[in-house]
Amino acid sequence: MGDNRLKPLVLSEAERLTLQGWARRRTTAQGLASRARIVLACAEGGSNMAVAGGLRIHRKTVARRRSRFLADRLDGLSDEPRPGAPRTITDAQVEEVVVRPLEAAPEGATHWSKRELARQVGISPAGVLRIWRAFGLQPWRTQDFKISPDPLLIDKIRDVVGLYLAPPAGAAVFAVDEKPQIQAVERSTPVLPMLPGTPERRSFDYIRHGTVDLFAALNTATGKVIGRLSARHRAIDFRNFLDEIDRQTEPGLAVHVICDNLSTRKAPAVHRWLLAHPRFVLHFTPTYASWINQVERWFAELQRCCLDRGVFCSLDALTAALERWIKVWNDNARPFQWTKSADQIVDRICRYCGRISKPAR
Structure with a gap:
């Protein structure tokens, strides 16, 4: 009888x-997957040596x-029987x-905890956790989501992402929003400072000295930020901020402004201002889709580096800290790189909608 290893x-x-x-x-089942890849490679006609070299085994x-x-x-x-104690599960x-x-x-x-389920099934909590890990189950976790109901969702995504990936020539593109209160x-x-082996410590209670927008x-394109502090965020405040952008942008450039759908963006005062400044064009993000506005990423940096651990004894101190942080950012400005195309974003939304639209169990 011939050797099976030599047969095709x-x-x-x-x-x-x-x-x-x-x-x-x-x-x-990583072991089974590896064995399947070996057999598939052998079926293509490769020798044992060639398959071993290709799969690095x-x-x-x-x-x-x-x-x-x-x-x-x-x-x-399939796995062969192995020596050792018999399975208890x-x-x-x-x-x-x-x-x-x-x-x-x-x-x-x-939701189930590992201890509650272990009591119901009759095994140890560690056994429950091992099974959950093997099947990728995490009952203790939850995530929030929101699908935009905007009827112009796809058109707005293509519009905004197009400005990121292929900005028009002779124009400045600004991602605009406000961080209120x-x-x-x-x-x-x-605050007690950090020591070796001890993190910085602060009291959980605080005194509030007011808010600023x-x-x-x-x-x-450049990553630089134009900032303006205001006591409120009314339509007239947004109009005044557009004046600030106008003053700090070269006169010969068209200005494309990416902003959300807040009512202050569409107020009569803002509409009249846009008619008087035809080089400005507003591009609205989809409803409930602030993630597509790049300035939100900058706000996250501001929150992490300046506000989360900041201590401000007065409104003036907060204002000075914000202005100083914006200046430091602009001195070392760097743009955020947008990598996803509009088609990739739309395809991912469609796949997610398909998952959540299936009939409930």
């Missing part, structure tokens, strides 16, 4: 489809998998640990 390996269509499905696995591993597949076909790729218990969190919540609670917060006790316009 030919797959039926059903075997090929099954092996391709196994080979695509990433989070579970030992030649003897390829020979062993080829031989076992030729002898037992798909059954030859049955297949039925594994199924219950996986299915229960997917189909129903425990009585009187919103920034609080001048003073901690009730002095910040209008910001991020130049998407």
